[in-house]
Amino acid sequence: MSKSTKDDYVQSVCRVILYIEQNYNSDLTLDELSKIASFSKYHFHRIFKSIVGESMVDYIRRVRLQSTTLQFKTNQKITQIAMNSGYETNASFSKAFKKHFGITPKEFAKNAKLKRGNKMLEPxxxxxxxxxxxxxxxxxxxxxxxxxxxxxxxxxxxxxxxxxxxxxxxxxxxxxxxxxxxxxxxxxxxxxxxxxxxxxxxxxxxxxxxxxxxxxxxxxxxxxxxxxxxxxxxxxxxxxxxxxxxxxxxxxxxxxxxxxxxxxxxxxxxxxxxx
Missing domain, CATH: 3.20.80.10 (Regulatory factor, effector binding domain)
Known part of the structure; x- marks a missing residue:
């Protein structure tokens, strides 16, 4: 593969990554993402995994779950956090969350709000x-x-x-x-x-x-x-x-x-x- 071809592949994958990270709470489909990359959907998922190191589905799931971690420090309810991150039900969110982090959203929320005894900062x-x-x-x-x-x-x-x-x-x-x-x-x-x-x-x-x-x-x-x-x-x-x-x-x-x-x-x- 020539350097220019590889650069084109990397540019395409980076465009899709940026789109995923800005729209992870939407219903992202392979058809939609492959069009953004200007690649056939039959090949793009393989190109994505080769460059990123994980499948597009796994990457989207991880971005969605990671996006929730700071929200647990606020007063938002878990149901609202689930909806914000693109999950249609609290049950599906809780199942994915526990599989990824090893604890339930309720347990994570409790831990997230524990103070570590640091001097309070003022911004x-x-x-x-x-x-x-x-x-x-x-x-x-x-x-x-x-x-x-x-x-x-x-x-x-x-x-x-x-x-x-x-x-x-x-x-x-x-x-x-x-x-x-x-x-x-x-x-x-x-x-x-x-x-x-x-x-x-x-x-x-x-x-x-x-x-x-x-x-x-x-x-x-x-x-x-x-x-x-x-x-x-x-x-x-x-x-x-x-x-x-x-x-x-x-x-x-x-x-x-x-x-x-x-x-x-x-x-x-x-x-x-x-x-």
Missing amino acids: KIVKLEDIEILYVRKTGEYTKCSIEAWETLINFVGTEYFIRDDVMMFGIGHDNPRITDADKLRYDACVSWVNKNIKSEGEIQRKIIDGGKYAMFLHKGSYTELINTYDGVSDWIVESGVELRDLPIVEKYLNKNPITCKPEDLRTEIYIPLV
Whole structure:
């Protein structure tokens, strides 16, 4: 297979992945997804599994279930969470949830609202505009796949692009590492798309970070300690009773060259999407 053909396959699969993650609560069919990929439905499911490493059905199921985990920290009822994630009945949702996570939704909801004893964090409520980004998706243990994603993105756009004053760097971790197998964690390395002469190709994709209302938390220190700040964010969600938008959490990296910074000097803004 030539490089251009493989890049076309990767682009097609990435389009479908983005569509699934933005529409997982809809009735997604093979016919619909194969049309988005511009492939025959008789071949696309094989191409998808070859590139992603799991079947389209399994991927959709996992995305739907993972999307519910943060909602359990709010005051939503389990029935509403099931409907939000595309399940028609509470029974089908509970069966799939227990098979995936090993516990029932009720047990998970109880655990999700347990406070971990962290110092209560207070966010700044902000409003963002839509941000066009170029991004690379990598899968695996976050500390490893994030490095691979950033190396791929930097090699594509060039190091000089990142030092521009108008360029912003973001990370999107789609899965909770406390409950998702390490080899299934999805991470997007993202950079604001300010130079439209740079076109996406192969695994370099483009999308929009949705604007709107967010709670912004500032993390000070090493990226490896982010998970502890997220525990404090979770406590805030439970205590404040906020309603969350069905969007991923976004990290904004404020240090232009984190490699040369001391870990204690690193700064990361964490954006929680609010209704």
